[in-house]
Amino acid sequence: MDKSTQTSGSKDELHIFGRPWTYQVERLGPIAAVIIFGAVVGIIEPRFLSARNVINVLYQAATYIILAVGMTFVITGAGIDISIGSMLALTGILMVFTIEYTPIPPWLGIWVAPLSGMVLGLLNGLFITKLKVPDFIATIATMIGYRGVVLIMAGGVVHYRFPAAVRFLGAYRLFGLIPISILVAFAIGALGYYVYNNTYFGRYTAALGGNRESAILAGIEVDKYKILTYVFMGFLAGVAALVTIGRLDAFHATYGEFMEIDTIAAVIIGGTALFGGYGRVWGSVFGALLMSMVVNGAVLLGFPYFYQYVLVGIVILVAVSIYTFLGTRRTT
Amino acid sequence: MLNRKNLFSVIAGIVILTFIATAGAAAVEIDLEGIEEIEGLYMYDEITDMDAHEAMRERVREDAVPIAEDAVPEEPIEVAMIYPALDLSDSWARGYQGFIHRMDELEIPYDMATMGSGHAQHDVQRSHLETVLVMEYDYVIVGPTELYVQQDAIQEIVQHPDIEVIVWNYSTPLKEWGESREEGQPLSWVAFDHLNGAQMLGEYIVENYDPDKTAMMMYGVPGSTSAMRGYAQKQIMENHGMDVVYEHYADWDRELAYNATLDAAPAYEVDFIHSTSTAMTSGIISALGEVGMQEDVVVNGWGGGSEELEYMTEGLIEYTVFRNQDDWGVVLAEMIKLDLEGRTDEIPLAYSGEMQVIDHTMSEEEINELLEHGFRYSREEMGLF
Amino acid sequence: MNNNDAPFLKMKGIVKRFGALTAVDNVDLAVDRGEVLALVGENAAGKSTLIKVLTGVYQADQGEIFIEGDKVEINNRKDSQKFGIEAVYQDLALVPQLDVPGNLFLGKEPPKKILGGLFKVIDNKKLEEQTRDILKDNLNMEIENFNDPVINHSGGQQQSIAIGRALASECDLIVMDEPTASLGVEEIDMTFEIVRRLKQNNVAVIFISHNLEHVFEVCDKVLVMRMGERVGYMDIEDATRERLVSLMVHGRYEEEKSEKSVANKTV
Numbered sequence: 001m002d003k004s005t006q007t008s009g010s011k012d013e014l015h016i017f018g019r020p021w022t023y024q025v026e027r028l029g030p031i032a033a034v035i036i037f038g039a040v041v042g043i044i045e046p047r048f049l050s051a052r053n054v055i056n057v058l059y060q061a062a063t064y065i066i067l068a069v070g071m072t073f074v075i076t077g078a079g080i081d082i083s084i085g086s087m088l089a090l091t092g093i094l095m096v097f098t099i100e101y102t103p104i105p106p107w108l109g110i111w112v113a114p115l116s117g118m119v120l121g122l123l124n125g126l127f128i129t130k131l132k133v134p135d136f137i138a139t140i141a142t143m144i145g146y147r148g149v150v151l152i153m154a155g156g157v158v159h160y161r162f163p164a165a166v167r168f169l170g171a172y173r174l175f176g177l178i179p180i181s182i183l184v185a186f187a188i189g190a191l192g193y194y195v196y197n198n199t200y201f202g203r204y205t206a207a208l209g210g211n212r213e214s215a216i217l218a219g220i221e222v223d224k225y226k227i228l229t230y231v232f233m234g235f236l237a238g239v240a241a242l243v244t245i246g247r248l249d250a251f252h253a254t255y256g257e258f259m260e261i262d263t264i265a266a267v268i269i270g271g272t273a274l275f276g277g278y279g280r281v282w283g284s285v286f287g288a289l290l291m292s293m294v295v296n297g298a299v300l301l302g303f304p305y306f307y308q309y310v311l312v313g314i315v316i317l318v319a320v321s322i323y324t325f326l327g328t329r330r331t332t
Numbered sequence: 333m334l335n336r337k338n339l340f341s342v343i344a345g346i347v348i349l350t351f352i353a354t355a356g357a358a359a360v361e362i363d364l365e366g367i368e369e370i371e372g373l374y375m376y377d378e379i380t381d382m383d384a385h386e387a388m389r390e391r392v393r394e395d396a397v398p399i400a401e402d403a404v405p406e407e408p409i410e411v412a413m414i415y416p417a418l419d420l421s422d423s424w425a426r427g428y429q430g431f432i433h434r435m436d437e438l439e440i441p442y443d444m445a446t447m448g449s450g451h452a453q454h455d456v457q458r459s460h461l462e463t464v465l466v467m468e469y470d471y472v473i474v475g476p477t478e479l480y481v482q483q484d485a486i487q488e489i490v491q492h493p494d495i496e497v498i499v500w501n502y503s504t505p506l507k508e509w510g511e512s513r514e515e516g517q518p519l520s521w522v523a524f525d526h527l528n529g530a531q532m533l534g535e536y537i538v539e540n541y542d543p544d545k546t547a548m549m550m551y552g553v554p555g556s557t558s559a560m561r562g563y564a565q566k567q568i569m570e571n572h573g574m575d576v577v578y579e580h581y582a583d584w585d586r587e588l589a590y591n592a593t594l595d596a597a598p599a600y601e602v603d604f605i606h607s608t609s610t611a612m613t614s615g616i617i618s619a620l621g622e623v624g625m626q627e628d629v630v631v632n633g634w635g636g637g638s639e640e641l642e643y644m645t646e647g648l649i650e651y652t653v654f655r656n657q658d659d660w661g662v663v664l665a666e667m668i669k670l671d672l673e674g675r676t677d678e679i680p681l682a683y684s685g686e687m688q689v690i691d692h693t694m695s696e697e698e699i700n701e702l703l704e705h706g707f708r709y710s711r712e713e714m715g716l717f
Numbered sequence: 718m719n720n721n722d723a724p725f726l727k728m729k730g731i732v733k734r735f736g737a738l739t740a741v742d743n744v745d746l747a748v749d750r751g752e753v754l755a756l757v758g759e760n761a762a763g764k765s766t767l768i769k770v771l772t773g774v775y776q777a778d779q780g781e782i783f784i785e786g787d788k789v790e791i792n793n794r795k796d797s798q799k800f801g802i803e804a805v806y807q808d809l810a811l812v813p814q815l816d817v818p819g820n821l822f823l824g825k826e827p828p829k830k831i832l833g834g835l836f837k838v839i840d841n842k843k844l845e846e847q848t849r850d851i852l853k854d855n856l857n858m859e860i861e862n863f864n865d866p867v868i869n870h871s872g873g874q875q876q877s878i879a880i881g882r883a884l885a886s887e888c889d890l891i892v893m894d895e896p897t898a899s900l901g902v903e904e905i906d907m908t909f910e911i912v913r914r915l916k917q918n919n920v921a922v923i924f925i926s927h928n929l930e931h932v933f934e935v936c937d938k939v940l941v942m943r944m945g946e947r948v949g950y951m952d953i954e955d956a957t958r959e960r961l962v963s964l965m966v967h968g969r970y971e972e973e974k975s976e977k978s979v980a981n982k983t984v
Contacts, residue, residue, distance in 0.1 A: 020865060047466050056462035063455060151581070156554025157368050158480035198838045200826065203815075207823055210812040217810050218824030219795060248458055250481040253554055257452035277814035278866075295456070299463050305448030 022326040026271045029322065030286035033269075037290065041297040048300050055179060059247055061292035062170075062181035063240045067259065068266040068284035069192040070236035073202075075267055077229040078209035078276030079135040083124060084263060085256030086146035087237035088244065091117040093153045095241065096251050099166060106165035114238035120146060121234020125227030143260075150253050160250035169239075170246020181243045188236065189285040196281050205229055210277025265312070266291050269319040290315065361571065362531065362564045369559035373504035376525055376682035379511060385680040392662050392686075396437035403673040408441040411668070412467070414460045415475035415500060416451040422714065423635060423657050424475070427500075429710035430661025431473075438669050445469065451477045451553065451584075461485040468494055471519075471668055475500035478555055483508075490518045496671060498522055498664055503684045504560075517681055520667055524635075524655040525684035526560035532653050533632060534568030536689045537604075540651075541630070543573025547604035548596055550612050552584040561608040561634060569606070577602060582612050589615030598623050604630045610637045617648045636690065638707070638715075641699050644692055651691035656706040659685045723786030724749040725921045726771075726802075726890055731780035733766050740766040741777075742945040748938075750889065753912060753922040755932040755953075758942035759965050764925050767942070768892050771923075772804050773797040803883035804892040811879055817863035817870070818848040820878055821885045851881050873904025880911055890921040897931050909935050929958055943968045 014021045042049040067084055074081045095113040099106050120142070127138040172180045196202035207215040208222040215222050245251050268274060269290060270283025294315055298308040364370060376385070413431075415424050428446075435442055445467070447460040457476055464472050465488065472495055476482040479502050487509065490497045497518035503525040509516040549566050551558040558581070566576050577600045582588035589612035593605065597620060605620075607613040613633045620626045626648065633640035636654025643649045667679050690702070707714070724747045733741040741763045748754040756764050769775040771782070773791040782789055784800045791797050811820050822844055829840035845863075852860055860874060867875055876896055883891045893912070897905045912935045915922055926932055932939060932953075939956050941949035941964040949964040963970040 015862065018862065018864070020862070020869065023865070050466060053463070053466040056459055056466065059462070060455060060459040151554060154554075155369075156556070156558055158478050158555070160480050160483075198841060200828075200837070200839060203819060203823075203826065203839060206815060207812045207819075210814040211810065214810040214812050215823070217794060217804075217806070219798065220824050244455060248454055248481055249484060250454075250478075252454060252478050252481050254452035254477075255454060258450060273814070277812065292459075296459065296463065299445065299447050299460065300467065302443075302445055305446050308448075 026280070026323060026326055027283070029319070030270050030280075030283045030290060033319075034286050034290050034293065037293055037297065041293070041301065045297075045300045048297060051177070053296070053300070055173070055177070057289075057292050057296050058182040059179050060296065061289045062179065062185040063244050063247075064259070064263055064266055064288035064291065065182075065185035065285050066188050066236050066240045066243060067263040068270070068288045069188050069281060070233035071263050071267045072192065072270070072272050072279045072281050072284045073196070073205055073229045074135075074233050075264075075272050075274060076196075076209045076276055076279030077205040077226055078212070079128065079226065079229060080139065080264070081124065081230065081233050082136065082139040082260050083120075083143040083146055084233065084237050084240075085259040086143045086150065087117055087120045087234055088241045088256035088259065089150040089253065090120060090146045091234075091238040092241035092245050092251055092255055093150050093159075093253070095166070095238075096159050096162070096245070097153065099162065100159065106163040110165055110169075110242055113241045114235045117234035117236070117238025117241070118231050119234070121230040121232065121237070122227065124234065125230035128230070129223040129226050147253075147257075154251065154253040156253065158250055158252050162245070162249055166242070167246045167249055170243045171249060172246075181247065184239070184243070186285065188239070189281060192281040196279055201225060201228055201232075206277055206279060209275075209279075262291060263288070265316050269316060271319075271323055287319075362527065362534075362567055364527075364564075366567070367559050367563050369554075369556045369563070370504065370527075372507050374507055374682070375527065376503040376505075376521065376680075376684050379505055380680045380682045382680075384678055385683060387678065388663060388666065388680050388683055389686060391666050392659050396434055398437070398439040399669045400673050403669075404439070405441060405672060408443045409471060409668070409672070410443050410445070410467070410469040411471045411473065412445045412447060412464055412469040413473045413475075413500075414447045414449075414457065414464070415473075416449055416453075416457075416477050422637060423655070423660075426657035426707065426710040426714060427661035427664075429713050430658030431664050432661075433709040433712075434662045434665035435668070438665055440665070440669060440672065454478065454481050457482055458485055461489060464489055464495065465492065468492070470494070471496050471498070471671075473498050473500050473664055475502075477553075479506070480556070486518070487516070490516065496668075498667060500660070500664070501557075503528075503682045505682050512681070513676070519671060519676070520679050521682040522660055522663055522667075523684060524660060524687055526557055527564055528684050529634070529653040529655075529687055530561055530564040530568070532687060532689045533634075533651070534565060534572075536651055536691070537569060537574075538572050541574075541604075545603040546575045546577045546600065547606055548578040548593075548600060548602040549576055549580070550589055550592065550605060550607045550616060551579065551581045552608055552612070554581055558608060562606070565606055565608075569604075574604070582615070584609045584611055586611045586615040589613075590619045591615075593619035594622060597625055597629060602629060605632075607632055608634050610635050610640050613643070613649060613652075614639060617643060636687075636702075636706070638703065641703065644690070644694065645696055645699065647692060649692070651689055653687050654690045654702060654706065656686045658707055658709045662709070723783065724752075725785055727783040727786075728767075728771065729781045729783070731767060731770055731782075732778045733763075733770055733775055734778050739945050741770065743779075744942070744945075744947045746940060746947075748890065748921045748923055750919045750921050751916050752938065753916055753924055753936045755936035755939040756923055756925045756942065757927075757929070757932060757939060757961060757965060761944075762942040762965070763945040764942055765894065766945075768804065768894065768923070768925065771797065771892065772802060798886065798888075801887070801889035802892070803886055803888040803890070804894065805876075805879045805883050805896060806894050811867050811875060811882075813868035814866050816866055817852075817860055817878055818844045820867050821848050821851060821882050823882065825886060847885070851885055852877075871904065873900050873907050876900060876904065876908055877911060880908075880915075884915075884920075888920070890923070891915060892923045892925070894925045895927065896924070897926060897928060905931070929961055932961075933958075941965055 016024045047053055091113040094116045095110060098104055098112045099109040124139055124142055127133050128135050169184060170181050174180060204220045204225040207220060208225055212222055244255060266288035267284045270287030271280040272284060294312055295308055298311050449456040461482060472489055474486055474497060483506060489495050499518055499521045501523050503521050503523035505517055505521050547569055549562055551562040570576055578596050580592040582592055593616045605616050607616055610633060616631055620629055631649045633649050633652030636652045640652050663683055670679050726748050728746040731741050731744045744767060758764050770777045773793045773796050776792060782791055789800060826839040827843040828837045831838055867878055896908050912922060924936055936953050939951055939953060941961060943965060948968045960970045
């Protein structure tokens with residue numbers, strides 16, 4: 001029987017800290033990009049690393065980090081959520097109306113945003129699993145539908161000047177320095193990482209995104225976990241609404257438009273596979289941070305506005321090229 | 333209630349100078365109280381020294397007089413411009429061209445940073461405002477999509493001792509910031525006053541059309557600009573006795589306006605479609621052509637861009653409010669010059685660029701004359717049409 | 718268990734139709750613990766359909782299934798799992814992005830409670846221990862880097878992992894669908910070792926294969942199917958290559974006139 005004893009591991013590959021080097025590059029790539037980009041721009045334009053600017057970048061990144069963590073789960077489950085911007089706006093206006101027009105105290109009223117987000121996400125999930133509408137189509141439909149409700153409710157009126165409870169998450173700083181929103185964003189990143197690796201929800205989301213048939217054969221209720229990814233996404237869209245509204249201390253019906261593009265870009269830059277099965281929560285966090293840094297850095301370095309778009313496009317292409325290269329190595 | 337009498341006489345003066353027959357123009361009232369989107373704003377003529385305003389218009393009209401030698405800054409001044417560059421209209425771009433060319437003619441050395449965003453990217457606009465505080469530019473020109481969303485961030489820049497702010501695309505100072513620069517107002521507010529434009533178009537309609545007509549309103553994105561250009565207009569038309577039977581928001585977008593017109597114009601058999609931007613006007617015209625209603629429906633333009641003037645010569649639109657597009661960039665340069673020369677007092681607190689209602693009776697020659705002046709700087713880069 | 722002599726699994730008179738097509742036509746099958754039954758036949762002979770009836774993916778139109786002598790209903794995958802039936806599919810049905818423990822125990826991860834029992838999460842430490850146990854004890858293999866996604870592992874290892882996954886659920890019967898297809902020589906040997914081990918551990922095995930050499934290598938009995946029908950059933954000692962090929966292709970073997978009666982007697 002000795003001849004059957006197999007001791008060779010995965011294909012002969014250089015391993016670093018017990019994992020293939022390709023994995024390590026994937027895992028550490030986004031954070032390395034953040035550090036390198038920050039250092040390079042900081043050397044050229046020292047004000048890039050000034051406290052005020054760093055805080056500005058973190059404020060700007062927080063919303064996208066929160067959204068990107070949710071989107072990581074959705075994409076890992078082989079889904080996509082185009083409606084997040086509209087969910088952000090709808091959960092936002094629901095919260096604003098609750099606080100402005102009901103006697104519910106603000107500290108309680110803010111919970112309307114994440115809770116209503118869960119309901120909107122649940123609807124997305126039900127349309128996709130029960131009505132069998134493809135994820136992309138279903139969430140395009142709700143993107144339009146949810147936005148319609150926002151416009152009906154808010155019209156063109158800007159709501160502004162909210163109580164402290166609303167502003168707390170988006171605008172306050174710990175010790176007058178570190179934005180609460182970025183702490184919350186990183187906490188959500190850490191929570192997302194834990195959930196991805198340690199919970200049944202995380203494991204089964206990856207399984208159903210990686211090989212749906214296999215997940216079904218293993219007795220996993222794939223629809224339930226698919227729905228849960230959208231509920232989680234909706235919840236985080238509500239949190240992102242709180243952060244955005246708190247930061248701007250205002251609400252307008254166009255909030256969140258096109259945020260899905262930047263969020264999906266951040267997730268892709270972070271190394272999550274677009275077709276499911278393989279999520280990188282921390283990658284998404286740093287991907288979102290990198291996107292904000294690139295836009296801000298381009299402004300500080302005096303890039304004309306339209307070139308900033310080109311720059312972000314290049315970042316996405318470079319990131320995806322690297323992952324594709326590593327992925328090709330892995331499967332050959 | 334606001335007293336509008338002063339404004340009306342000014343407008344009446346301008347209108348009379350235009351090429352249209354405006355004999356006996358009646359003043360039309362706009363009730364701002366009813367429009368929630370624009371609460372808490374001064375109309376420019378309420379707060380501005382109108383002599384300074386008129387003097388500034390004169391300066392803008394005339395050729396550039398270079399900055400006084402002793403006022404030339406040793407280092408180039410740093411100017412930042414924050415505006416929703418992805419807006420489809422070319423008016424921002426013409427304003428930009430007007431600004432940089434005038435700065436050169438005024439011989440003011442400067443460096444320029446442009447910070448654009450989409451019209452819905454309020455968070456990016458906020459981030460740009462923060463960046464201004466990091467970079468401490470000397471002059472900041474801010475054109476937010478929604479003033480109320482960004483007002484606190486703009487106020488922080490206004491209060492910065494070394495940064496001068498000009499709010500762009502709004503000529504309606506926030507009452508909250510006081511009545512003067514000392515009390516918290518920025519260097520100036522500059523726009524082609526949307527309400528003023530609506531007022532002028534309203535007067536044209538009241539003069540030229542009978543009340544027993546039906547109208548459809550085509551607004552942009554819901555918000556203050558739609559309110560000023562559209563809701564105010566609707567009030568005037570309804571007060572005149574017209575019946576507004578359908579209202580649509582087409583997000584300043586050609587396609588969306590086209591689709592809405594295709595559906596609504598035949599269904600409601602409207603006599604008027606009131607557009608609030610050039611792009612939407614062009615969509616409306618295409619749709620009317622498709623349903624064979626071009627002859628029956630009166631369509632207007634908003635802004636008087638080259639595209640609109642072309643339509644007018646083809647008889648596709650009846651009238652528009654023409655803005656000297658380059659002027660709203662030119663006036664920024666002139667204000668910076670005065671400030672550098674220490675003549676800040678001469679800068680009007682709010683400034684509305686020159687506009688006039690023009691209509692289909694205009695000859696091509698007259699139109700060209702208008703364009704040559706209105707686009708005198710931007711034509712080099714962008715042409716007349 | 719009401720009959721100690723009954724084989725672990727007996728399928729009797731199974732019929733499965735898809736519209737006008739009869740994919741499985743009155744087939745009997747039996748396999749006992751510690752026994753390896755080969756299921757052979759050409760493509761579309763009905764092997765996969767029969768197996769899917771067994772695992773509850775399809776429901777038979779006619780026929781009965783007995784587990785240890787008791788008649789049972791298998792209407793879905795959960796039912797078959799309940800009776801200790803596991804299948805290792807041709808496409809392995811692994812999740813390529815998950816690591817070895819993730820695949821081995823997919824759907825059966827050991828839980829642990831956190832925050833004072835408020836939430837139930839996966840006990841990853843225990844999961845890895847159990848994985849090591851299964852790999853060592855049942856498959857006699859050590860996989861380094863088992864936290865790499867399984868797609869990083871070789872085809873033979875993936876095969877072992879797929880079998881290990883069936884074992885992880887402590888099953889009594891494993892159906893192996895073309896386990897040796899697309900494997901290298903060394904990896905095929907490894908698979909044979911695993912099958913022998915399963916046999917030693919008193920597990921019943923149904924071994925579906927195109928490759929008759931592999932059948933002769935590990936199987937105890939052979940059941941031949943052709944066009945939905947059972948055309949042969951014999952001990953491996955009675956089978957020859959020529960005989961099996963003839964049965965697979967023609968449905969009969971000249972020197973074997975009384976094929977069906979022999980089979981019927983055995984069941």
